[in-house]
Amino acid sequence: MDYTNTVREAVKFIHNHYRENITVADIAGQAYLSPSYFSAVFRRLTGYTVKDYLLKYRLYMTAVELRDTKKQIFTVSLENGFASQQAFTKSFTQEFGFTPARFRRLDLYAREPSRDPMDEKFISPGCGEFSKACILFKKMLSLWK
Helix, strand or coil: CHHHHHHHHHHHHHHHHHCCCCCHHHHHHHHCCCCHHHHHHHHHCCCCHHHHHHHHHHHHHHHHHHHHCCHHHHHHHCCCCCCCCCHHHHHHHHHHHCCCCHHHHCCCCCCCCCCCCHHHCCCCCCHHHHHHHHHHHHHHHHHHH
16 A cells, blocks of 8 residues: 555644644554554655654754744744753754754854755855755655645
């Protein structure tokens, strides 16, 4: 059976509900599959576990929000589905190689509204791991739209 559309719908569900406390069971329920079977199908088609995809999407969206707003890191982390600022900071640092506070202080991108800051043609030299991670994640997202 082809589960491509099932996974595509699950990804849409994740994108629409990532700020909530959703679980693999919640996402699998949307696909009418058991959590274990859905997890296997999701990983086979995306290359990511459901939890990893959800975490990476939350981190990506949180980084965008940190870049685009002046909200406190604590507020942004809780609004984007993280249990605490400490959990968020640990995950963010592991994923991108520096803390959210440092990310905010860095002037990684020219702030022109016409530019997509995650577009690889606009990445400044020396942007490092964050830029690479965002480019890869953006490409992965485009596969599931």
